[in-house]
Amino acid sequence: MAEPLLEMSGIEKHFPGVQALVDCHFDLFPGEVHALVGENGAGKSTLMKILDGVYERDSGVIKLKGSEVDIPNTATAQRLGISMIHQELNLMPHLTVAQNIFIGREPQGRLPFVLDERALNENAAALFEKLRLHLDPRKRVSALTVAQQQMVEIAKALSFNASVLIMDEPTAALTDKEIDELFRITRQLRGEGVGIVHISHRLQELKQISDRVTVMRDGHVINTVATADATVEQIISMMVGRTIFEAAPEVPEVTNPEVVLEVRNLNRGRAIRDVSFSVHRGEIVGIAGLVGAGRTEVARAVFGADPIDSGEILIHGKKVKISGPIDAVHHGIGYLSEDRKRYGLALGLNVETNVVMASLQRFVGRLGIVRSGLTRVAAERQVQNLAIKTPSLSQRVRNLSGGTQQKVVVAKWLTADTEILFFDEPTRGIDVGAKSEIYQLLNALAHEGKAIVMISSDLPEILRMSHRIIVMCEGRVTGELTAAEANQEKIMTFATQREAAA
Amino acid sequence: MSNAPGLPLPAGRSGALIRADFFQRFLAFGALIVLILFFQVWCVAIGTNFLTFENLVNILVATAVVGVLALGETFVIITGGIDLSVGTVLTISMVMTAVCITSQHLPVPVGILVGFLTGGLMGLINGVLVAHLKLAPFIATLGILNVARGLSLVLTQTRPIYFAGDNGFQSGVMGNLFGVKLSGEFGIPIIAILMFAAALFAAFLLGKTVLGRYTFALGSNEEAARLSGVNVAKWKMLVYVVCGLFAGLAGVLSAARLGSAQPATGFGLELSAISAVVIGGTSLSGGEGTILGTVIGAFIVYVLTYGLQFVNVPQEWQIVVTGIVVIGAVYIDNLRRRQRA
Ligand SMILES: Nc1ncnc2c1ncn2[C@@H]1O[C@H](COP(=O)(O)OP(=O)(O)OP(=O)(O)O)[C@@H](O)[C@H]1O
Numbered sequence: 001m002a003e004p005l006l007e008m009s010g011i012e013k014h015f016p017g018v019q020a021l022v023d024c025h026f027d028l029f030p031g032e033v034h035a036l037v038g039e040n041g042a043g044k045s046t047l048m049k050i051l052d053g054v055y056e057r058d059s060g061v062i063k064l065k066g067s068e069v070d071i072p073n074t075a076t077a078q079r080l081g082i083s084m085i086h087q088e089l090n091l092m093p094h095l096t097v098a099q100n101i102f103i104g105r106e107p108q109g110r111l112p113f114v115l116d117e118r119a120l121n122e123n124a125a126a127l128f129e130k131l132r133l134h135l136d137p138r139k140r141v142s143a144l145t146v147a148q149q150q151m152v153e154i155a156k157a158l159s160f161n162a163s164v165l166i167m168d169e170p171t172a173a174l175t176d177k178e179i180d181e182l183f184r185i186t187r188q189l190r191g192e193g194v195g196i197v198h199i200s201h202r203l204q205e206l207k208q209i210s211d212r213v214t215v216m217r218d219g220h221v222i223n224t225v226a227t228a229d230a231t232v233e234q235i236i237s238m239m240v241g242r243t244i245f246e247a248a249p250e251v252p253e254v255t256n257p258e259v260v261l262e263v264r265n266l267n268r269g270r271a272i273r274d275v276s277f278s279v280h281r282g283e284i285v286g287i288a289g290l291v292g293a294g295r296t297e298v299a300r301a302v303f304g305a306d307p308i309d310s311g312e313i314l315i316h317g318k319k320v321k322i323s324g325p326i327d328a329v330h331h332g333i334g335y336l337s338e339d340r341k342r343y344g345l346a347l348g349l350n351v352e353t354n355v356v357m358a359s360l361q362r363f364v365g366r367l368g369i370v371r372s373g374l375t376r377v378a379a380e381r382q383v384q385n386l387a388i389k390t391p392s393l394s395q396r397v398r399n400l401s402g403g404t405q406q407k408v409v410v411a412k413w414l415t416a417d418t419e420i421l422f423f424d425e426p427t428r429g430i431d432v433g434a435k436s437e438i439y440q441l442l443n444a445l446a447h448e449g450k451a452i453v454m455i456s457s458d459l460p461e462i463l464r465m466s467h468r469i470i471v472m473c474e475g476r477v478t479g480e481l482t483a484a485e486a487n488q489e490k491i492m493t494f495a496t497q498r499e500a501a502a
Numbered sequence: 503m504s505n506a507p508g509l510p511l512p513a514g515r516s517g518a519l520i521r522a523d524f525f526q527r528f529l530a531f532g533a534l535i536v537l538i539l540f541f542q543v544w545c546v547a548i549g550t551n552f553l554t555f556e557n558l559v560n561i562l563v564a565t566a567v568v569g570v571l572a573l574g575e576t577f578v579i580i581t582g583g584i585d586l587s588v589g590t591v592l593t594i595s596m597v598m599t600a601v602c603i604t605s606q607h608l609p610v611p612v613g614i615l616v617g618f619l620t621g622g623l624m625g626l627i628n629g630v631l632v633a634h635l636k637l638a639p640f641i642a643t644l645g646i647l648n649v650a651r652g653l654s655l656v657l658t659q660t661r662p663i664y665f666a667g668d669n670g671f672q673s674g675v676m677g678n679l680f681g682v683k684l685s686g687e688f689g690i691p692i693i694a695i696l697m698f699a700a701a702l703f704a705a706f707l708l709g710k711t712v713l714g715r716y717t718f719a720l721g722s723n724e725e726a727a728r729l730s731g732v733n734v735a736k737w738k739m740l741v742y743v744v745c746g747l748f749a750g751l752a753g754v755l756s757a758a759r760l761g762s763a764q765p766a767t768g769f770g771l772e773l774s775a776i777s778a779v780v781i782g783g784t785s786l787s788g789g790e791g792t793i794l795g796t797v798i799g800a801f802i803v804y805v806l807t808y809g810l811q812f813v814n815v816p817q818e819w820q821i822v823v824t825g826i827v828v829i830g831a832v833y834i835d836n837l838r839r840r841q842r843a
């Protein structure tokens with residue numbers, strides 16, 4: 001191959017309490033898609049943030065087109081032609097799409113510092129045209145869906161005409177169709193000679209899009225191989241350092257017919273229309289459907305996070321009134337949000353505080369003083385239980401890797417000892433190892449007699465985990481299947497059963 | 503992305519001047535009208551008239567100083583910060599102007615410039631503390647509030663400084679536009695014209711310049727701005743400088759209005775300014791706000807104060823009512839936001 005576009009060698013990075021990167025080597029050729037994989041907390045984002053100037057390396061050398069460079073900040077990275085789409089959305093919700101894309105390099109009119117808003121919107125429109133995206137440059141970002149916001153991030157990164165493009169889990173929030181779109185753009189750029197780093201937990205994607213794969217584990221670069229030469233299984237075993245048992249665990253038979261939660265004729269605007277379902281003790285009910293089918297809305301309504309127009313909620317056959325999350329928690333309902341950063345965690349607080357957050361009452365002694373000895377023990381137990389990768393209980397959750405944060409949310413609700421648990425996209429952004437742990441955990445919880453509702457866009461996941469599957473489309477329940485009769489085709493038929501067609 | 507219809511928006515809906523939805527300004531403006539009508543009804547009931555040219559002029563003059571103060575405060579609040587020092591920065595600017603013109607016998611324009619720049623300097627100090635030393639705005643500006651307040655007392659030896667005779671300064675600011683009297687002694691007060699000019703300039707800065715864009719960006723998501731390569735510290739500092747400059751201007755206007763530099767006035771005005779900004783619909787959590795809203799907010803505060811005075815409500819009660827109105831305004835604003843979300 002030609003001379004590498006980029007070469008990182010001997011990169012080290014230390015955070016308080018964590019050696020995030022150890023002697024890492026990474027290179028990238030022009031016109032290549034280089035996938036970067038590894039378990040949660042392996043150091044993928046950190047390695048790339050060093051390249052983007054977000055973090056400064058402790059030691060090591062970065063060579064760009066053969067010459068050594070220093071990247072102290074993002075502006076420098078941009079100047080060098082490096083741009084990055086971050087794992088978490090980084091947009092300014094109050095600004096418009098175009099204003100977000102060109103923030104920091106606004107076109108200016110004849111007078112210095114005076115904005116040329118027209119040129120700004122035209123440039124954005126031209127960019128969308130080139131990428132064949134349907135976005136309105138003048139729309140406020142807060143009015144967009146998460147997937148659209150992700151597309152804005154992608155368009156923004158591309159607008160730099162960078163020669164090195166880093167995408168940190170760009171597909172996590174996208175539907176299959178949008179992913180196809182992204183891959184089309186990726187291939188187009190590859191054809192133009194751009195070097196692309198693609199970080200993802202969806203290993204099947206790698207085969208589709210990447211030329212080489214680099215695997216990281218515990219801050220080390222384990223190996224770099226040509227994608228064509230490695231099987232997904234080989235990559236997984238490099239990631240986790242062992243071969244993991246991937247066969248689907250048996251779906252346990254539910255023997256206890258007691259209905260724990262029953263929802264009757266729930267309505268909320270156009271989002272939820274006449275939804276009824278029930279969950280038994282020890283049962284996992286999967287809610288399938290396309291993005292926007294109203295699944296999250298149902299969970300939030302039952303949890304009291306959004307007001308409902310009409311409908312009844314019964315727990316153990318008794319009608320209950322849930323007018324807010326306080327009531328829900330009181331009645332033993334827990335909700336694990338799909339957007340953990342916004343709704344699931346107090347990012348500035350430490351692991352221990354987050355874990356006991358929903359159950360603090362239990363740890364309060366006389367005089368209202370929190371008994372820190374007890375909270376520590378409880379948090380410690382969860383950290384071991386779920387193998388939460390944190391240097392200590394006092395680490396701020398903000399500093400944990402994305403997948404590890406998700407485990408902290410799970411730990412929070414397990415500590416709260418709730419009887420009914422709603423898991424909304426529980427494995428989004430989580431690596432294979434952690435995924436199988438979460439699956440085992442769900443099974444164990446059901447076995448203990450908890451009633452579980454799992455919302456997921458991942459069909460294999462739904463099929464593998466659920467005892468019963470409810471399918472939604474446009475706010476309605478369009479079908480219900482038992483584990484035995486369900487398959488992907490049947491679910492998709494129900495999931496696309498739009499009203500006009502029905 | 504097929505579910506992202508590229509609906510064309512009406513032209514010219516960008517720019518912060520006219521950015522926030524129509525309803526928001528309608529709300530504040532409507533409240534102002536209702537308030538004026540309310541006092542008119544009250545006045546008619548007690549046998550007087552509120553809607554007179556004289557009252558209008560008095561309200562305009564009374565609003566001007568805090569109006570200008572609130573303009574700068576708007577920028578800081580949109581970044582998600584707060585500047586508690588504007589009141590006493592006004593005082594020290596007023597004192598510096600007076601010292602230059604009286605004891606130093608410098609020409610009036612120099613005195614005005616010094617007052618203005620004193621505000622800018624205090625703003626720069628606030629900016630360095632907040633943006634570079636990363637102190638919480640509340641604490642940093644609280645400190646500067648006291649520094650400016652103390653220095654004002656030191657510079658004046660705690661006594662007011664009066665301008666001797668007319669030097670063109672007071673009459674230049676407090677006179678009528680073109681010297682025209684429209685009704686009795688009253689014409690269009692120049693100080694009000696100056697406030698509106700300052701407001702236009704502020705609206706231009708906020709809506710049409712890079713500084714304005716970054717003001718919103720910082721308040722909306724500072725980390726995102728940083729990751730986009732925006733020099734966050736530099737622009738944040740400049741926002742505090744802008745705020746200081748407006749406070750300096752307010753100080754100069756205040757000196758002209760009072761015909762003196764009073765080391766004890768100013769302290770407390772920061773709360774009126776912040777009230778005006780918040781009543782005008784600017785969000786204390788940052789990212790949202792308009793200059794027009796702030797100007798309307800300032801008028802609401804002063805119509806209320808002046809009106810209550812005019813119908814002879816005791817001063818103690820005026821203060822209580824103003825407090826309640828601020829709380830009410832923020833609550834209504836909250837409801838509006840929640841509805842939109
Ligand atoms: N700002 C920070 N301060 C302290 N520790 C950090 C910080 N950022 C990351 N870390 C730690 O560095 C390690 C690597 O994290 P990183 O985010 O790079 O993982 P990742 O491979 O991207 O994981 P994921 O797949 O979950 O996103 C983790 O142990 C994490 O807790």
Ligand SMILES: [Mg+2]
Pocket residue numbers: 044045046087168401402
């Ligand atoms: Mg990451």
